[in-house]
Structures are given as C-alpha cells and as structure tokens.
Amino acid sequence: MRLAVLALSIAVGFMTSAAQAQDKFPSRPVTILLGYPPGGSTDTTARAIAPVLERIIGQPVVIQNRPGAAALIGTMQVANAPPDGYTITVATTQLALLPAVDQVFGRPPSFTRDQFAPIALVSADPSMLFVNAKTPWQDFKELMADAKKRPGQIVYASGGLYGTTHLAVEIVLKATGARMRHLPTAGGGPSLTAVLGNHAQVLAAHPAVGGPQARAGLLRPVATLGTKRVAAFPDVPTLKELGFDAQYYQWNGLFTQAKVPEPIITFWREAAAKAVKDPDFIKAMEKVGSGIDYLDRDEFRPWWDEDSRKTEATVRAIGKVQ
Amino acid sequence: MSVLRPSDRETQRQRIGALALVAVGLLFIWRSLADLPFGTIDNPGPGITPLALAILLVVFALWSMAGSGANAVDSAEASNVEEEPADQGAARHAVFIIAGILVSAFAFGAIGYRLTVLGLLLFYLGVVERKPLTPTLLVSFGIAFGSYALFVHVLRVSLPTGPWGL
Amino acid sequence: MAETLHNLLLGFQVVLDPSVLLYAFLGCIIGTIVGVLPGLGPLAGISILLPISFGLPPTTAIVLLGGIYYGAMYGGSTTSILMRIPGEAASVVTCIDGYEMTRQGRAGPALAIAAIGSFVAGTLSVVALMLLAPPLARFALAFGPPEYFALLMMGLFVLSYMSSGPMPKTLTMAVLGLLLGMIGIDPMSGYNRFSFGVHELSDGLGVLPLAVGLFGVSEIMLAYGTRAMRPMKPRFSELLPSRAEARASIGPIGRGTVIGFLIGIIPGSAHILSSFVSYAVEKKLSDHPERFGKGAVEGVAGPESANNAAACGAFVPMLALGVPLGPVQAILIAVLVVHGIAPGPLLIAQQPQLFWGFIASMYIGNLVLLILNLPLVGVFVSLLRIPYTYLYPVILICCIVGVYAVNHSMVEVLIMGIAGAAGYGLRKLRYDVAPIVLGFILAPMLEMAFRQSLAMSGGEYTIFLQRPITVALLLVGAALLAIGLIPAVMRRTRLKEAAE
Numbered sequence: 001m002r003l004a005v006l007a008l009s010i011a012v013g014f015m016t017s018a019a020q021a022q023d024k025f026p027s028r029p030v031t032i033l034l035g036y037p038p039g040g041s042t043d044t045t046a047r048a049i050a051p052v053l054e055r056i057i058g059q060p061v062v063i064q065n066r067p068g069a070a071a072l073i074g075t076m077q078v079a080n081a082p083p084d085g086y087t088i089t090v091a092t093t094q095l096a097l098l099p100a101v102d103q104v105f106g107r108p109p110s111f112t113r114d115q116f117a118p119i120a121l122v123s124a125d126p127s128m129l130f131v132n133a134k135t136p137w138q139d140f141k142e143l144m145a146d147a148k149k150r151p152g153q154i155v156y157a158s159g160g161l162y163g164t165t166h167l168a169v170e171i172v173l174k175a176t177g178a179r180m181r182h183l184p185t186a187g188g189g190p191s192l193t194a195v196l197g198n199h200a201q202v203l204a205a206h207p208a209v210g211g212p213q214a215r216a217g218l219l220r221p222v223a224t225l226g227t228k229r230v231a232a233f234p235d236v237p238t239l240k241e242l243g244f245d246a247q248y249y250q251w252n253g254l255f256t257q258a259k260v261p262e263p264i265i266t267f268w269r270e271a272a273a274k275a276v277k278d279p280d281f282i283k284a285m286e287k288v289g290s291g292i293d294y295l296d297r298d299e300f301r302p303w304w305d306e307d308s309r310k311t312e313a314t315v316r317a318i319g320k321v322q
Numbered sequence: 323m324s325v326l327r328p329s330d331r332e333t334q335r336q337r338i339g340a341l342a343l344v345a346v347g348l349l350f351i352w353r354s355l356a357d358l359p360f361g362t363i364d365n366p367g368p369g370i371t372p373l374a375l376a377i378l379l380v381v382f383a384l385w386s387m388a389g390s391g392a393n394a395v396d397s398a399e400a401s402n403v404e405e406e407p408a409d410q411g412a413a414r415h416a417v418f419i420i421a422g423i424l425v426s427a428f429a430f431g432a433i434g435y436r437l438t439v440l441g442l443l444l445f446y447l448g449v450v451e452r453k454p455l456t457p458t459l460l461v462s463f464g465i466a467f468g469s470y471a472l473f474v475h476v477l478r479v480s481l482p483t484g485p486w487g488l
Numbered sequence: 489m490a491e492t493l494h495n496l497l498l499g500f501q502v503v504l505d506p507s508v509l510l511y512a513f514l515g516c517i518i519g520t521i522v523g524v525l526p527g528l529g530p531l532a533g534i535s536i537l538l539p540i541s542f543g544l545p546p547t548t549a550i551v552l553l554g555g556i557y558y559g560a561m562y563g564g565s566t567t568s569i570l571m572r573i574p575g576e577a578a579s580v581v582t583c584i585d586g587y588e589m590t591r592q593g594r595a596g597p598a599l600a601i602a603a604i605g606s607f608v609a610g611t612l613s614v615v616a617l618m619l620l621a622p623p624l625a626r627f628a629l630a631f632g633p634p635e636y637f638a639l640l641m642m643g644l645f646v647l648s649y650m651s652s653g654p655m656p657k658t659l660t661m662a663v664l665g666l667l668l669g670m671i672g673i674d675p676m677s678g679y680n681r682f683s684f685g686v687h688e689l690s691d692g693l694g695v696l697p698l699a700v701g702l703f704g705v706s707e708i709m710l711a712y713g714t715r716a717m718r719p720m721k722p723r724f725s726e727l728l729p730s731r732a733e734a735r736a737s738i739g740p741i742g743r744g745t746v747i748g749f750l751i752g753i754i755p756g757s758a759h760i761l762s763s764f765v766s767y768a769v770e771k772k773l774s775d776h777p778e779r780f781g782k783g784a785v786e787g788v789a790g791p792e793s794a795n796n797a798a799a800c801g802a803f804v805p806m807l808a809l810g811v812p813l814g815p816v817q818a819i820l821i822a823v824l825v826v827h828g829i830a831p832g833p834l835l836i837a838q839q840p841q842l843f844w845g846f847i848a849s850m851y852i853g854n855l856v857l858l859i860l861n862l863p864l865v866g867v868f869v870s871l872l873r874i875p876y877t878y879l880y881p882v883i884l885i886c887c888i889v890g891v892y893a894v895n896h897s898m899v900e901v902l903i904m905g906i907a908g909a910a911g912y913g914l915r916k917l918r919y920d921v922a923p924i925v926l927g928f929i930l931a932p933m934l935e936m937a938f939r940q941s942l943a944m945s946g947g948e949y950t951i952f953l954q955r956p957i958t959v960a961l962l963l964v965g966a967a968l969l970a971i972g973l974i975p976a977v978m979r980r981t982r983l984k985e986a987a988e
Contacts, residue, residue, distance in 0.1 A: 038822065039538070039821070039822025043822075044822065044825065044826055064896075065535075066896065068688060068690070068691050068895060069687050069691055070673070070690070073687055076687065101678065105679070105680075152946065153946070155944055160675060161676070161678045162678060181943065181944070181946060183633075183940060183943050183944055184675055184676055184943070185675075186675060186936070188818075189811055189813070189817075189818055190756070193811045196629050196811065197629035197630060197631065197632055197755075199632030199633060200944070208830070212830040212831065212832025212833070213832055215832070216833035216834050218833060284826075286828070287826060287827060287828030288825050288828070289825070289828075289830070320677070320678070321676075321678065322367045322679065335916075340660075342913075343660060343664065346664070346667075353681075353682055357681075358681060359677075363947075364942060365943075366938075368676070368677040371931075372670040375663055375666050375667040375931070376667055378659075379664055379667055382659045382660040382663055385660075386654075386657045389654065389656050415712045416912055419705065419708055419709050420705075420909050423705065423887075423888060423902075423904060423908065424902060426888050426901060427892075427899075427902045427905065428898065430898060431898060435889075442885060446880075446881035446884075447877075451877045451881075453877070453878070457878075461882075469885070469889065472521075473889070473893065476521075481893070
C-alpha cells in the first residue's frame with residue numbers, strides 16, 4: 001500500500017515536471033554534447049560559445065564531452081537524445097564522415113546525417129599545407145613537381161585514417177594528380193611530431209597548429225586550401241590561385257536533432273545569430289586563432305550538403321587501404 | 323604433498339584453466355580468419371598480428387597445461403602464492419562482488435549514482451556481511467551522498483542522476 | 489648558468505605571487521585526492537578540472553593543472569600499495585611489491601619510500617628540464633616510428649623479466665595481454681578488430697578498467713576467503729623505512745630517475761613503460777631477484793621514481809617545441825591555446841614568465857607534495873585498521889566510480905567486472921597477471937610502429953637497419969635478451985646435470 005502511494009506520487013511528480021517543460025523553451029539547463037575530448041577545436045568552440053549562449057537564453061549551458069571511437073560514441077548519443085531541443089552539439093565533418101566509413105566497410109551506419117538539423121555554421125578555417133623546412137621544396141609547385149617525378153615516394157603524415165588531415169591531403173592529391181605515401185599517426189600531436197622530426201615531410205594542418213612552428217622556422221607553409229589567403233600568412237597562395245580546384249575547411253557548426261520542432265530550431269538560430277556577434281565570443285575565438293564564419297541555417301544547409309558530398313566522395317575514393 | 327587427491331584435483335583445475343585460454347585463442351583465430359585481411363609482407367594487414375598472437379596463446383596455454391602436472395609444486399613455490407580459502411563462502415562472495423559490478427554498470431544510468439551506491443552498500447554490509455543496522459545505514463548513506471558531494475561539488479565530475487533527481 | 493639562475497629567479501617571482509602560489513597548493517591537494525581515489529588518474533583529474541582552468545590567467549592555469557598532474561602521480565601509488573588498486577597505468581608495477589609490503593605490515597615504509605623517491609626524481613628531473621629542455625626536445629624528435637619500434641622491442645624483452653613464475657605460464661599471460669591489446673580500431677587500416685559490434689570497444693579495452701579489474705577487483709575477491717586482511721595495528725614507529733630499506737632504495741631511486749626521464753621525453757605513450765623498465769632493471773641488478781614479488785622495497789622505490797621522472801620528462805617536448813606527447817600534455821597545450829598563447833618552439837623565448845613560472849612551480853609543487861604526503865602516510869596506514877568487511881565494499885565502490893567517471897562509460901565498468909572475474913580465476917590457478925597489463929600496453933604501440941615504419945619506407949624492411957638510433961636500440965635489446973636468457977639456460981643445464 002505504502003509502495004503504491006510512493007509510486008503514485010512519483011508518477012505525479014513526473015507529469016508535473018513534464019508539463020512545466022512545455023511552458024516555455026528553455027525552462028531547464030541545456031546540454032552541449034560533444035563527440036570530441038576537451039581541448040580539441042570543437043571543444044574550444046563550444047567552450048567559447050557556451051557562456052554567451054547562457055546569457056542569451058537565460059538558462060545554464062552545460063558542456064559534456066563523450067569522446068570515443070573517433071567521435072562516434074558522442075555523436076550517436078546526440079543523434080539518439082530526445083528531440084526536445086535541450087541537447088545541441090558542436091559538430092564538424094564527422095556527421096558525413098563516419099557513416100561514409102561505415103559504408104566503405106560494409107557495416108550498417110551507426111547514425112545517418114539526416115538525423116541532424118543544422119542550426120548555424122560558426123567557423124570555417126582553411127587547412128594549410130606545410131612541409132618540413134629542411135626539405136628542398138620552396139613552394140607548392142616544387143613540391144608537386146617532385147611528387148610527380150617520384151610518385152608515391154614523398155611521405156605525408158595525418159592524425160589518423162579518414163580524419164580531416166588525411167582527407168585534406170587526399171583532396172589536394174586528387175586535384176593535382178600527384179601520388180604520395182600516407183603515414184597515419186595516433187592524432188594531431190603525433191602527426192605534427194612526425195613532420196617536425198622529418199619522418200614524414202608533408203602535413204595539412206589548421207593555421208593555428210602549424211603557424212607557430214612555421215614562425216620558428218621548422219615548417220614551411222606552401223599552400224592554403226581556402227578560397228582566400230589566411231591573414232596570418234599573406235604570402236602563402238591559395239590552391240585556386242595556383243590553378244587547382246581543391247578546398248578543405250576545418251569547420252564547426254551548431255546542430256540539433258532533425259526531429260526537433262521548427263519553433264525550437266528557430267529559437268536556436270536566433271540565439272546563435274546573437275552569439276556570433278557577441279564581443280566576448282569574438283575575443284575568445286580570436287584567442288584560439290580561429291575566425292568566425294557565420295552562416296544561418298538556410299545558407300548553412302547547402303554549404304553543409306556540399307561539404308558532406310565532398311567528404312563522402314573522398315572517403316569512397318580512399319576506400320579500404322588494406 | 324604426500325596425499326594424492328588434492329594434487330590430482332589441482333592438476334585438473336590447471337587443465338580446465340589452460341583449456342579456457344585455448345578457447346580464447348581459438349575465438350580470436352576464428353574472428354581473425356573470418357573478418358580481417360592479412361595484407362602482404364611489405365604491407366601487413368590488420369589480421370596478421372592478432373592471428374599470430376592467438377596461435378601463440380594456444381601453443382603456450384597447451385604448454386602450461388602439459389607442464390602443470392609436473393611443476394604444480396614448483397609454481398606454487400615460485401610465484402606469489404595465494405593462500406587457499408579457509409571458507410566455503412568464498413566462492414559465493416566472489417560471485418557477489420562480480421554481480422555488484424555488473425549490476426552497477428546498468429544501474430548508474432537507470433536509477434542514478436546515489437541510489438546505486440546506496441543499494442550496493444546496503445546489500446554488501448546488510449545482506450552479505452550481516453552488519454548491525456545502525457552502522458550499515460550510517461556507512462551506506464554517508465558514502466553514497468558524501469562521495470556524490472565530493473565528486474560533483476568539489477571535483478566537478480558530472481555523475482548520473484536518476485528519475486527522482488537523486 | 490647565470491642567465492638560468494636569473495630566469496629561475498623570475499620564475500620564483502611569478503610563483504610566489506600569493507594567488508599563483510595558492511593555485512599551486514590547490515593543484516597539489518586536488519591532485520593528491522584524485523590520485524588517492526582508486527581508479528582515478530592524472531588524465532581524469534586534469535580533464536575534470538579543465539573547464540575551471542579556462543577562467544584563470546594562463547600561468548595560473550598551467551600551474552594548477554601541472555600541480556594536479558604530478559599530485560595525482562604521487563597519489564596514484566597510494567592505493568596500489570594499500571589495496572593493490574592501480575590509480576593509473578604506471579602504478580601497476582607498484583602493486584606487485586608495494587602491496588606485498590602492506591601484507592607484511594610494512595605499508596608505512598612503502599608509502600614513505602614512494603613519496604621520497606617521487607620527490608627526488610621529480611626534483612632532479614625539473615633540474616634537467618630547466619637546463620636541457622631545448623636540446624633534449626630536438627633529440628626526442630629524432631624518434632620516428634622505426635626508433636620507436638626498436639625501443640618497444642626492448643619493452644617486449646622487459647616482459648621476460650617481469651614475472652618469477654614458471655616460463656610457460658608467464659609467456660601465456662604475456663601473449664594474452666598482447667592479444668587483448670589488439671581489440672579496437674586498427675589505426676593503420678580502419679578495421680574494427682574483435683569489437684563484436686560494441687562501439688565502446690572501438691578504442692580498445694582501456695588499460696584502467698583492465699588493470700583495476702585484474703589487480704584490484706580480483707584482490708577483493710581473493711582476500712575475503714583467506715581472511716588475510718584482518719585489521720592491522722601498525723605501530724607508528726614502523727611508519728618510516730628502516731635503515732636497511734633506506735639504503736636499499738638509494739640506487740633504485742637514482743636509476744629510476746634517469747630511466748624515467750629518458751623514456752619520458754620520447755614522443756608517444758612509452759612513458760607508461762618507464763616503471764616497468766625500472767622494475768625489470770632493479771630485479772636484474774639485485775643480488776636477490778627472488779625477493780621481487782614478495783615485498784622488495786627496491787620494487788617500489790625504482791618504479792615510483794621512474795614514474796615521476798617520466799611525468800616530468802614528458803613536459804620537455806611540450807614546453808620546448810609545443811608538441812604534446814600524450815593526452816595530458818595535449819590538454820595543457822589546449823589550455824595555452826585557449827588563452828591565446830601559441831605553443832611552439834618560441835614559447836620559452838616569448839613567454840619566459842610562463843615557462844620559468846611553471847619550472848619554479850614544479851620545484852615548489854614537489855616540496856609541497858613531500859610535506860603533504862609524509863604525514864599522510866600515517867593517516868593512510870591507519871585506514872588499514874578499519875575492519876575489512878567494512879572496507880571492501882567501499883573500495884569496490886571507489887573502483888566502480890573511478891572507472892565510470894573517466895568516460896561515463898558503462899561498458900568500461902563491465903570490462904572491469906569481467907577482468908576482475910578473469911583475474912580471480914587466473915590467480916587461483918597461479919598465473920601472474922602483471923604480464924597481461926604490460927603486454928596489453930605494448931601490443932598496439934609495437935604493431936603500429938612496425939607498420940608505420942613500413943608505410944614510411946614503402947614496405948622496405950631495410951628501414952630498420954639504416955637509422956643509427958634504431959640499430960643501436962635493437963642491438964641493446966638483443967644483448968638484454970641474451971642476458972635474460974643465459975641464466976635460464978644455465979639453470980636448465982645445471983638441473984639436467986644434477987639429474988644425471
């Protein structure tokens with residue numbers, strides 16, 4: 001009997017809290033769930049925007065990192081979270097990449113891209129191509145000429161198979177028709193170490209990662225994979241200027257689940273639009289060496305579709321390496 | 323070691339253990355052959371190392387089994403000897419420990435951290451160890467809520483909460 | 489030299505600022521708490537407190553997180569010694585002889601030696617870091633996949649020194665560990681090996697759940713029946729090491745420091761191996777190798793010193809070049825980035841107050857930790873007075889929470905449970921579980937370095953013979969293997985002769 005009363009009171013408690021939740025969005029704390037560990041670019045972007053969003057929406061914004069299996073674990077958790085708008089994420093190419101890799105290995109996809117609804121693009125920094133400064137190649141032309149003379153002899157490092165640093169170089173190689181050897185490593189740090197130690201000679205990296213090494217004279221930037229030159233390296237040409245159609249961006253966007261009702265998505269779009277203009281957010285992004293390239297949902301979606309198509313095509317082109 | 327019986331039983335236990343390891347080896351051999359390519363000599367694939375290691379495991383496990391009869395005494399002297407359990411309840415107790423871990427893995431998400439820990443402590447202290455009620459309750463509630471406070475408020479680890487906000 | 493002293497003075501000026509000093513203390517204390525909790529290690533501690541540090545000025549943030557890091561390294565050995573539960577991978581070795589000392593009523597001396605060894609190793613390493621960081625970092629960069637492979641091969645030979653059990657059983661356990669290390673995504677091909685559809689297994693079993701299960705949980709299961717863990721009544725006169733123990737520890741601490749620091753500066757995750765290598769070296773050098781595994785104080789002093797020296801050595805490439813060696817350094821670099829400091833080769837020149845402040849904070853931190861830890865020895869030892877029937881449920885909960893809190897992964901708790909059951913069975917059958925852990929750590933690194941080398945050379949095996957460091961390391965390894973095998977062969981022939 002007493003148990004029944006307890007169960008009843010709990011059930012009532014549930015219902016009232018559920019009813020409260022419908023009053024006005026958001027009525028309780030919001031979670032930014034990340035597939036990547038603390039310290040990466042998605043994480044630093046989330047940490048830059050969280051306090052600003054908190055102020056805008058008037059509810060606490062909690063960041064939870066659920067890294068593992070190349071961001072698969074956390075991304076699946078986002079995909080399967082209740083579509084009530086209380087779980088958003090900062091995500092990047094993994095949304096297209098991981099299903100494409102599943103496809104290459106003939107596995108059923110762990111999640112699909114259409115489980116996610118874009119809110120806004122926050123940043124998109126072009127990758128840059130660096131070579132070890134001890135190598136003879138002074139610019140991109142010399143590097144490619146040598147790569148064509150010795151196909152498959154020059155070694156490039158990446159932070160991991162099918163990762164952003166791998167795809168970026170593959171896109172360049174595809175555009176130029178050159179071939180190089182791939183040295184996968186256990187992450188961004190190890191790939192940088194491999195090139196600094198001249199165990200590999202070429203690396204695609206974010207300007208903020210390769211920049212300090214380049215300024216110290218250990219790496220040499222040879223090309224920018226964006227449509228315009230990077231402010232910190234005004235002398236480094238874009239591949240477009242060099243006559244190749246190859247672009248690769250390391251971007252971060254805000255997403256939620258596709259099933260979230262449209263009014264709540266609109267709420268988030270408006271919050272994001274305000275957040276990217278906030279001086280605190282601009283300052284925080286400046287510090288981590290990342291620009292702000294804001295696109296609202298309607299412009300972001302085609303941009304994201306295009307980027308995803310490119311990612312999927314590149315992953316398919318790489319295929320199984322064994 | 324003059325009594326034959328226990329050493330026979332010991333040899334048999336050693337055999338079963340070694341065969342279990344052989345089974346693990348066979349499982350990995352099977353999955354390597356079924357799932358993974360072996361590559362070439364200048365580009366070894368993902369299957370070759372595990373296959374080699376799994377075969378080695380089978381070989382070494384069989385070797386330990388062959389040797390176990392002869393050097394059961396030897397190994398007892400050489401390695402860190404575990405004292406034989408004095409108590410028949412020991413096996414039951416071991417099962418309780420493992421069961422507690424497995425249950426807690428699922429309970430964390432379902433009923434939250436504090437209730438899980440509380441339940442486990444009440445079970446071990448109250449049911450398994452038959453401790454008096456007052457210390458059982460004190461220790462259980464103290465640890466469950468105290469450790470939650472330490473983790474969540476001092477160390478800022480987020481721990482799961484259950485449906486009642488506990 | 490004068491310039492170094494001048495810079496160091498600058499560093500101390502930075503650190504002796506009350507607010508910075510406060511965070512240095514705070515870091516050490518939090519690190520000690522995190523380290524002492526079973527299952528929680530330095531990486532967990534730093535990840536957990538990372539968000540707080542973003543709100544602090546950069547030097548203060550680095551000093552705080554640095555304090556947590558080496559505080560956790562100090563504290564990590566405590567549970568290894570008292571309860572046979574490793575707080576992090578590197579203290580697995582300490583479980584072996586440290587816990588045996590506890591069982592013999594020598595928990596106090598074991599803890600004290602661990603603290604003193606850590607202090608000496610930590611301080612000497614900071615001196616080396618201060619004087620030699622840039623040249624050492626350049627040396628570290630020379631370690632590519634082939635060199636790393638050769639180094640790890642030496643690690644494999646270390647396996648053969650790890651256990652004193654019978655050869656077939658030791659080899660079986662080593663191979664089992666190597667095989668378990670194969671579980672997860674293969675970084676060279678993308679294949680998900682032996683994960684049986686469980687996504688959480690893609691990153692492997694995880695060394696922490698495995699080690700806590702094999703050592704800690706199995707110990708709780710075994711100790712019950714034996715009533716080995718009757719409450720002890722340690723006398724306070726027995727808290728400090730005896731003169732003989734202190735004398736026996738000097739050599740291991742010195743050697744452990746050198747071994748640890750050298751292994752620590754090498755890129756990759758090899759620093760975990762430092763404590764294993766130190767243990768093997770001490771066992772090899774000892775006049776009484778049979779005492780190892782039965783409470784030899786050298787088996788605590790050496791690995792604990794090596795562990796802390798390696799922790800310090802790992803900062804060399806981070807500070808001198810801006811490249812992270814392991815996950816902990818990656819997080820510290822992220823902290824710098826968030827504060828707008830570009831970590832790179834120019835860091836020392838451009839941010840002298842940061843570099844020298846950090847160096848000075850490490851001197852102070854080591855001292856604080858020694859002062860903090862020595863009195864705590866008494867506190868920790870008196871924990872053993874609590875009746876075991878009250879203690880074990882709490883220890884078990886700590887293991888579960890510690891493993892769970894790192895990744896919020898229920899799968900890792902399950903892995904710990906299964907590893908516990910397996911460890912229980914194996915130890916009942918007198919298999920030694922330590923080689924499993926070392927094999928588990930080695931296997932993926934070794935395989936990857938090997939295949940990376942071939943990827944670099946396009947499949948040419950000559951790459952292992954063309955690079956001087958690789959050749960030298962392989963030769964040393966072969967010599968070690970020979971030295972390791974000779975006594976076994978000799979013993980066998982002697983046995984045969986005796987039989988005839």
